[in-house]
Amino acid sequence: MQRSLVEERRADRVPDLLLLLQHPAVITLGVKGDGGRSNVVALPARLSELGIAVEETGRGGDVTYHGPGQIVGYPIIDLRPDRQDVHRYVRDLEEVMIRTCADYGLEAGRIAGLTGTWLRTNEVAEKIGAIGVRISRWITSHGFAFNVSTRLDHFQLIVPCGISDRGVTSLEQATGRTIPVGEVEDRIVAHFAAVFDREVSRAV
Secondary structure, eight states: OHHHHHHHHHTTSSOOEEEEEOOOSEEEEOSSTTTTGGGBOSOHHHHHHHTOEEEEOSSSSOOEEEOTTEEEEEEEOBOTTTOOOHHHHHHHHHHHHHHHHHTTTOOEEOOTTOOSEEEEETTEEEEEEEEEEEEETTEEEEEEEEESSOOGGGGGGBOGGGOSSOEEOOHHHHHTSOOOHHHHHHHHHHHHHHHTTOOOOOOO
8 A cells, every 4th residue: 555655646646645553463674684583582483373473564674563552654745845854854753753742741852873752761761653764766655653552562572673772662651541542643643744844634
Protein backbone atom coordinates (compact mmCIF):
# COMPACT_ATOMS: atom_id res chain seq x y z
CA MET A 1 0.00 0.00 0.00
CA GLN A 2 2.78 2.41 0.88
CA ARG A 3 4.61 1.84 -2.40
CA SER A 4 1.41 2.36 -4.35
CA LEU A 5 0.54 5.55 -2.47
CA VAL A 6 4.07 6.90 -2.90
CA GLU A 7 3.67 6.58 -6.67
CA GLU A 8 0.21 8.16 -6.49
CA ARG A 9 1.68 11.06 -4.51
CA ARG A 10 4.57 11.40 -6.94
CA ALA A 11 2.07 11.67 -9.80
CA ASP A 12 0.08 14.22 -7.75
CA ARG A 13 -3.02 12.04 -7.85
CA VAL A 14 -3.37 12.11 -4.05
CA PRO A 15 -2.54 14.85 -1.51
CA ASP A 16 -0.02 14.51 1.32
CA LEU A 17 -1.07 11.62 3.56
CA LEU A 18 -0.47 10.44 7.11
CA LEU A 19 -1.38 6.78 7.69
CA LEU A 20 -1.87 5.81 11.34
CA LEU A 21 -2.18 2.15 12.29
CA GLN A 22 -1.24 -0.61 14.70
CA HIS A 23 0.67 -3.65 13.48
CA PRO A 24 0.25 -7.16 14.82
CA ALA A 25 3.34 -8.25 16.76
CA VAL A 26 6.26 -8.15 14.33
CA ILE A 27 9.99 -7.46 14.29
CA THR A 28 11.12 -5.36 11.33
CA LEU A 29 14.57 -4.92 9.83
CA GLY A 30 16.04 -1.83 8.15
CA VAL A 31 18.34 -1.58 5.16
CA LYS A 32 21.56 -0.61 6.96
CA GLY A 33 24.16 -3.41 7.10
CA ASP A 34 22.38 -6.65 7.92
CA GLY A 35 19.26 -4.62 8.72
CA GLY A 36 19.67 -5.37 12.41
CA ARG A 37 19.36 -9.13 12.00
CA SER A 38 22.32 -9.56 14.37
CA ASN A 39 20.35 -7.56 16.98
CA VAL A 40 17.52 -10.11 17.11
CA VAL A 41 18.46 -11.95 20.31
CA ALA A 42 15.49 -14.33 20.56
CA LEU A 43 15.84 -17.70 18.88
CA PRO A 44 13.56 -18.44 15.92
CA ALA A 45 11.74 -21.10 17.97
CA ARG A 46 10.89 -18.54 20.66
CA LEU A 47 9.60 -16.05 18.07
CA SER A 48 7.52 -18.78 16.48
CA GLU A 49 6.10 -19.71 19.88
CA LEU A 50 5.08 -16.07 20.43
CA GLY A 51 3.70 -15.75 16.90
CA ILE A 52 6.09 -12.89 16.07
CA ALA A 53 7.31 -12.68 12.48
CA VAL A 54 10.54 -11.06 11.28
CA GLU A 55 10.06 -8.90 8.19
CA GLU A 56 12.46 -6.94 5.98
CA THR A 57 11.50 -3.37 5.12
CA GLY A 58 12.78 -0.63 2.84
CA ARG A 59 13.28 1.89 5.63
CA GLY A 60 16.40 3.23 7.25
CA GLY A 61 17.43 2.32 10.75
CA ASP A 62 18.05 -0.95 12.55
CA VAL A 63 15.77 -3.59 14.06
CA THR A 64 12.61 -2.61 15.92
CA TYR A 65 9.43 -4.14 17.28
CA HIS A 66 5.85 -3.23 16.39
CA GLY A 67 2.73 -4.46 18.10
CA PRO A 68 -0.72 -3.61 19.44
CA GLY A 69 -0.77 -0.48 21.57
CA GLN A 70 1.87 1.20 19.45
CA ILE A 71 0.86 3.93 17.00
CA VAL A 72 2.75 3.59 13.74
CA GLY A 73 2.73 6.65 11.50
CA TYR A 74 3.56 6.52 7.80
CA PRO A 75 3.71 10.04 6.33
CA ILE A 76 3.55 10.01 2.54
CA ILE A 77 4.32 13.63 1.79
CA ASP A 78 6.19 15.64 -0.81
CA LEU A 79 8.98 17.60 0.87
CA ARG A 80 9.40 19.83 -2.16
CA PRO A 81 9.91 22.71 -2.59
CA ASP A 82 10.86 24.08 0.81
CA ARG A 83 11.52 21.11 3.14
CA GLN A 84 14.19 19.20 1.18
CA ASP A 85 16.32 18.42 4.22
CA VAL A 86 16.45 14.85 5.55
CA HIS A 87 17.77 15.88 8.97
CA ARG A 88 15.06 18.49 9.37
CA TYR A 89 12.42 15.93 8.42
CA VAL A 90 13.61 13.49 11.10
CA ARG A 91 13.81 16.29 13.71
CA ASP A 92 10.26 17.32 12.77
CA LEU A 93 8.98 13.77 13.35
CA GLU A 94 10.70 13.81 16.73
CA GLU A 95 9.02 17.15 17.47
CA VAL A 96 5.58 15.68 16.78
CA MET A 97 6.19 12.99 19.41
CA ILE A 98 7.80 15.44 21.87
CA ARG A 99 4.68 17.63 21.70
CA THR A 100 2.43 14.59 22.10
CA CYS A 101 4.30 13.61 25.27
CA ALA A 102 3.90 17.17 26.57
CA ASP A 103 0.11 16.79 26.29
CA TYR A 104 0.41 14.11 28.98
CA GLY A 105 2.72 16.09 31.27
CA LEU A 106 5.89 14.37 30.09
CA GLU A 107 9.06 16.23 29.12
CA ALA A 108 10.48 14.27 26.20
CA GLY A 109 13.53 15.24 24.20
CA ARG A 110 16.36 14.22 21.91
CA ILE A 111 19.75 12.62 22.54
CA ALA A 112 22.68 13.87 20.48
CA GLY A 113 23.78 11.28 17.94
CA LEU A 114 20.65 9.14 18.34
CA THR A 115 17.36 9.21 16.49
CA GLY A 116 13.97 9.12 18.16
CA THR A 117 12.12 10.64 21.10
CA TRP A 118 13.31 9.94 24.62
CA LEU A 119 12.09 10.24 28.21
CA ARG A 120 14.55 10.49 31.09
CA THR A 121 13.48 8.39 34.06
CA ASN A 122 15.74 7.89 37.08
CA GLU A 123 18.64 9.36 35.09
CA VAL A 124 18.26 6.70 32.40
CA ALA A 125 16.97 7.74 28.97
CA GLU A 126 14.26 5.47 27.60
CA LYS A 127 12.91 5.61 24.07
CA ILE A 128 9.20 6.24 23.67
CA GLY A 129 9.22 6.96 19.92
CA ALA A 130 11.32 5.35 17.18
CA ILE A 131 11.95 6.62 13.65
CA GLY A 132 12.89 4.80 10.45
CA VAL A 133 12.21 6.60 7.19
CA ARG A 134 12.58 6.27 3.48
CA ILE A 135 12.75 9.27 1.16
CA SER A 136 12.70 8.73 -2.59
CA ARG A 137 12.97 11.81 -4.77
CA TRP A 138 11.64 13.78 -1.79
CA ILE A 139 8.52 11.66 -1.33
CA THR A 140 8.51 10.13 2.16
CA SER A 141 7.38 6.72 3.39
CA HIS A 142 7.77 4.57 6.49
CA GLY A 143 8.06 6.91 9.47
CA PHE A 144 7.67 6.61 13.24
CA ALA A 145 6.39 4.35 16.01
CA PHE A 146 5.05 5.79 19.28
CA ASN A 147 4.52 3.52 22.28
CA VAL A 148 1.20 4.05 24.04
CA SER A 149 0.41 0.72 25.72
CA THR A 150 2.87 -1.51 23.87
CA ARG A 151 4.08 -4.74 25.48
CA LEU A 152 7.52 -3.60 26.58
CA ASP A 153 8.74 -7.12 27.34
CA HIS A 154 8.68 -7.86 23.60
CA PHE A 155 11.49 -5.34 23.13
CA GLN A 156 13.67 -7.76 25.10
CA LEU A 157 13.57 -10.06 22.08
CA ILE A 158 15.83 -7.59 20.26
CA VAL A 159 18.44 -4.91 20.84
CA PRO A 160 16.08 -2.05 19.89
CA CYS A 161 17.56 0.04 17.08
CA GLY A 162 20.91 -1.56 17.92
CA ILE A 163 21.18 0.52 21.12
CA SER A 164 22.07 -1.74 24.03
CA ASP A 165 22.51 0.79 26.85
CA ARG A 166 19.11 2.51 26.72
CA GLY A 167 15.65 1.37 27.70
CA VAL A 168 12.23 1.50 26.06
CA THR A 169 9.11 2.94 27.64
CA SER A 170 5.51 3.77 26.79
CA LEU A 171 3.02 6.52 27.50
CA GLU A 172 1.12 4.30 29.93
CA GLN A 173 4.31 3.18 31.67
CA ALA A 174 5.48 6.78 32.09
CA THR A 175 2.14 8.19 33.27
CA GLY A 176 0.91 5.21 35.26
CA ARG A 177 -2.56 5.33 33.75
CA THR A 178 -4.58 3.84 30.92
CA ILE A 179 -4.71 6.04 27.83
CA PRO A 180 -6.92 5.29 24.79
CA VAL A 181 -4.88 4.86 21.61
CA GLY A 182 -7.48 6.79 19.59
CA GLU A 183 -7.06 9.80 21.87
CA VAL A 184 -3.30 9.78 21.29
CA GLU A 185 -3.80 9.44 17.53
CA ASP A 186 -5.85 12.65 17.60
CA ARG A 187 -3.01 14.44 19.39
CA ILE A 188 -0.45 13.15 16.90
CA VAL A 189 -2.58 14.32 13.96
CA ALA A 190 -2.91 17.79 15.46
CA HIS A 191 0.79 18.14 16.17
CA PHE A 192 1.79 16.70 12.79
CA ALA A 193 -0.39 19.27 11.04
CA ALA A 194 1.13 22.08 13.11
CA VAL A 195 4.76 21.00 12.66
CA PHE A 196 4.42 20.34 8.94
CA ASP A 197 2.12 23.29 8.19
CA ARG A 198 -0.69 21.13 6.84
CA GLU A 199 -4.47 21.22 7.17
CA VAL A 200 -6.27 18.08 8.29
CA SER A 201 -8.81 16.31 6.12
CA ARG A 202 -9.68 12.91 7.51
CA ALA A 203 -10.23 9.88 5.31
CA VAL A 204 -13.60 8.17 5.77
